[in-house]
Amino acid sequence: MTAHSPTVRSVQGDLEPTELGIVDAHDHLFFRSPLLAGQELDDVDLARQELAAFAAVGGGTVVQWTPYGLGRRAAELPALAEATGVRIVAATGLHQAAHYTPELLAARGTDLAELFVRELTEGIAGSGVRAGLIKVAGGFHALDAHARRTMRAAAEAHHATGAPIAVHHELGTGALDVLDLLCEEGEVPAHRILLGHLNRSPDFVTQREAARSGAYLAFDGPSRANHATDWRMPDAMAALADAGFAHRLLLGGDTTTAGARSVSGGPGMPYLLRRVRPRLEESLGKDVVEQILVGNPAEAFAVEWR
Structure with a gap:
């Protein structure tokens, strides 16, 4: 690779975008939150088995959107990638305030951008793993003070590193407010923004406007909580x-x-490849689905790192 060619920052080092293969662009191997007590993703062996199952149906890369403070177990990720052959991209960033204790948020103070940059460039503490994206979150149809603070920090970290910014949208809402803050105030290029969960609010007008900005739209599922909108995803993507x-x-x-x-x-x-992919191929055609699973993520997560 040339000195300044775009690369994807995986837990095993920087990769050429063509090395990713089929990409699960938004998932979690590990996740721990007080909002999901008793349902934690924290078992290393089960994470290995899940990655192996994904590889068995053709999966090549998983992008873990678990940010700082939510049990992402970054130190475990390189060995899991090595054992299964599935490439893994880790995240820095911060989720909604409800996922954290007030003490943790207070302890972070105003150093969020510094934290994000450090985890992107030097590595996540105690792991030796560098993050490959920044994960932040909005609220339901709005951005509270915490969301605005974390998104401004994410914009600052993007300008320092080039890293893409992935955004959780509560029930799929608020995408245009996020773009206003990140693109207009934060001066982040839209193609460096990944808007998550947009299938959960099947507003085709908003989806088209978000896509027209140049941002990436991440559709995900299935989900018990969002089953009422899962079936609309093929029509929205088509x-x-x-x-x-x-x-x-x-x-x-x-x-x-x-x-x-x-x-x-x-x-x-x-399930993403076993059931969702064939269903989407009926609506979009095999070539478009291949682009969504292989070509688009290779561009979305590849960065000329600074």
């Missing part, structure tokens, strides 16, 4: 593709609880 935005689409599984893993009886990561 509408965006027909409008000329196939190159802005990403697809992920977003496994957030232990029971959702395929090795624990849930749909898990393999």
